[in-house]
Amino acid sequence: MIALIDYGAGNSASVGNALEELGYEFELTANESKILAAEKIIFPGVGEASSAMATLQRLNLSSVLRMTNKPTLGVCLGMQLMAERSEEGDAACLGVVPGENVAFDPNAVNTPHMGWSETELTDRDNPLFRDAPERAFFYYAHSYYLPVGERTTARCDYGGPFTASIRKDNYYGVQFHPEKSGREGLRILKNFVEFC
Amino acid sequence: MLAKRIIPCLDVKDGRVVKGTNFVNLRDAGDAVELAARYYEEGADELTFLDITASAEKRKTLLDLVVAVGKVIRIPFTVGGGVSELGDLEALLRAGADKVSLNTAIVKRPELITEAAKRFGSQAVVAAVDVKNVGDRHKVFVKGGREETDREAKAWCLEAVDRGAGEFLLTSMDKDGAKTGYDLEFLDWLTANVSVPVVASGGAGKREHFLEAFRDARVDACLAASLFHYQELNIQDLKAYLRENGVVVRL
Numbered sequence: 001m002i003a004l005i006d007y008g009a010g011n012s013a014s015v016g017n018a019l020e021e022l023g024y025e026f027e028l029t030a031n032e033s034k035i036l037a038a039e040k041i042i043f044p045g046v047g048e049a050s051s052a053m054a055t056l057q058r059l060n061l062s063s064v065l066r067m068t069n070k071p072t073l074g075v076c077l078g079m080q081l082m083a084e085r086s087e088e089g090d091a092a093c094l095g096v097v098p099g100e101n102v103a104f105d106p107n108a109v110n111t112p113h114m115g116w117s118e119t120e121l122t123d124r125d126n127p128l129f130r131d132a133p134e135r136a137f138f139y140y141a142h143s144y145y146l147p148v149g150e151r152t153t154a155r156c157d158y159g160g161p162f163t164a165s166i167r168k169d170n171y172y173g174v175q176f177h178p179e180k181s182g183r184e185g186l187r188i189l190k191n192f193v194e195f196c
Numbered sequence: 197m198l199a200k201r202i203i204p205c206l207d208v209k210d211g212r213v214v215k216g217t218n219f220v221n222l223r224d225a226g227d228a229v230e231l232a233a234r235y236y237e238e239g240a241d242e243l244t245f246l247d248i249t250a251s252a253e254k255r256k257t258l259l260d261l262v263v264a265v266g267k268v269i270r271i272p273f274t275v276g277g278g279v280s281e282l283g284d285l286e287a288l289l290r291a292g293a294d295k296v297s298l299n300t301a302i303v304k305r306p307e308l309i310t311e312a313a314k315r316f317g318s319q320a321v322v323a324a325v326d327v328k329n330v331g332d333r334h335k336v337f338v339k340g341g342r343e344e345t346d347r348e349a350k351a352w353c354l355e356a357v358d359r360g361a362g363e364f365l366l367t368s369m370d371k372d373g374a375k376t377g378y379d380l381e382f383l384d385w386l387t388a389n390v391s392v393p394v395v396a397s398g399g400a401g402k403r404e405h406f407l408e409a410f411r412d413a414r415v416d417a418c419l420a421a422s423l424f425h426y427q428e429l430n431i432q433d434l435k436a437y438l439r440e441n442g443v444v445v446r447l
Contacts, residue, residue, distance in 0.1 A: 010289045010290070010294075010316060010317075010320065011294075012290075013263075013266060013290060013291060013292040014266060014292050014294070017266050017267055017292065018270060020267070021267075021270070046289075046316075046317060046319075046320070047315075047316060047317050048314070048315075048317055106391045107391070109391075110391050110392055110393055110416070111318075111391060111392065112317075112318055112319040112362050112363075112392070112393075113198070114319055114362065114363060114393050114416075115198050115199060115200075115201050115241070115393065115416060115417070116198070116199040116201065116241055116446045117197065117198045117199065118197045118199070118444075137199060137446040139271070139272055141272070141294065141319040142319065143317070143318060143319065157197065158198065177272070179270065180270060180271055180272045180294065181270065181271075182236075182270050182271060183270070185270060186270060
């Protein structure tokens with residue numbers, strides 16, 4: 001069973017729809033024991049970082065997300081919340097992957113970065129990218145980004161390179177929305193469930 | 197590299213897609229969910245649904261539509277039409293919409309943009325602006341183009357982006373349905389003066405119109421309705437044409 005973390009994230013329904021299309025069973029839940037018992041965890045996210053962190057604390061979910069050793073996929077804000085900090089609302093985040101999220105410079109690029117951007121899947125051994133092309137278009141909608149670091153597994157360019165995907169141990173993150181990225185996006189979700 | 201987007205627009209009344217000319221003369225163009233699925237298969241980058249249902253059942257029928265659409269497409273979609281309060285936005289986003297477009301409500305109460313952007317993020321808040329030339333002024337119209345306001349369009353766009361709008365859906369009422377091309381002059385001004393994505397709407401009649409909007413007015417996305425509904429233009433063919441002419445698109 002896949003636990004889809006329920007903390008009011010805007011894209012929970014869409015991630016659920018994509019999982020349904022792929023034929024996977026999941027439960028939208030904020031229940032600690034159910035999350036710990038799940039084989040896989042998907043951590044969605046759309047919204048503002050500091051208020052999302054506050055919601056996670058209030059629901060007692062931040063410690064579960066920190067302690068789990070199950071494969072966990074953070075999507076969009078979910079990925080950003082896995083990092084150490086975010087400039088958005090000056091939020092302390094989960095700190096399960098390295099890095100700090102910073103804002104795009106609105107004087108340099110239109111913000112939010114919204115639309116389909118070509119993404120380079122650099123870590124060819126990553127199970128998340130199994131059978132995926134080296135470059136593909138994915139859908140993004142975000143105003144903050146995680147700079148490229150040593151755990152970056154895919155990169156995108158928007159006024160400069162940023163982390164499109166990251167991996168550390170059992171934690172996987174994607175800045176783009178696989179649930180909104182057509183067939184290439186569905187492949188990422190399928191790979192997470194099947195091979196991560 | 198960020199691709200330019202092609203967005204079919206579905207004007208929806210009671211679950212059916214309708215399309216008029218210059219905001220009137222509605223014609224039936226099919227079932228909304230079926231058409232959405234077709235556009236997804238044809239390579240649309242995104243869809244926009246504008247609900248023009250007037251009945252008291254409106255809110256529920258729109259939510260039902262969002263849920264049904266979310267089950268069949270894996271691309272983002274925007275929903276709008278009569279959205280007037282934060283609770284409506286929350287319900288639509290939770291049901292699966294990615295963005296909500298706001299029009300009449302934000303002209304009446306601009307603070308709604310600020311509140312919505314703070315609560316849901318700018319990326320979910322689209323300022324839909326209907327512009328018509330009155331004399332030598334660009335005036336903002338509301339209520340589906342039926343009511344003229346005192347607002348001047350350029351000043352209103354600058355205010356909307358200051359308040360946190362994450363995207364513009366700019367519809368030229370003079371051009372809508374005329375198939376003579378987008379309002380390049382206004383769009384060119386808008387993309388030069390705001391730092392959020394701009395979606396061009398109203399006036400597309402042939403593929404060259406898309407090219408000039410992307411190339412000359414530097415818009416991020418082009419929206420069209422009847423051209424796609426009645427299969428006068430195929431989305432894949434349009435994108436292939438744009439790519440041949442140097443526009444980055446997702447094929």
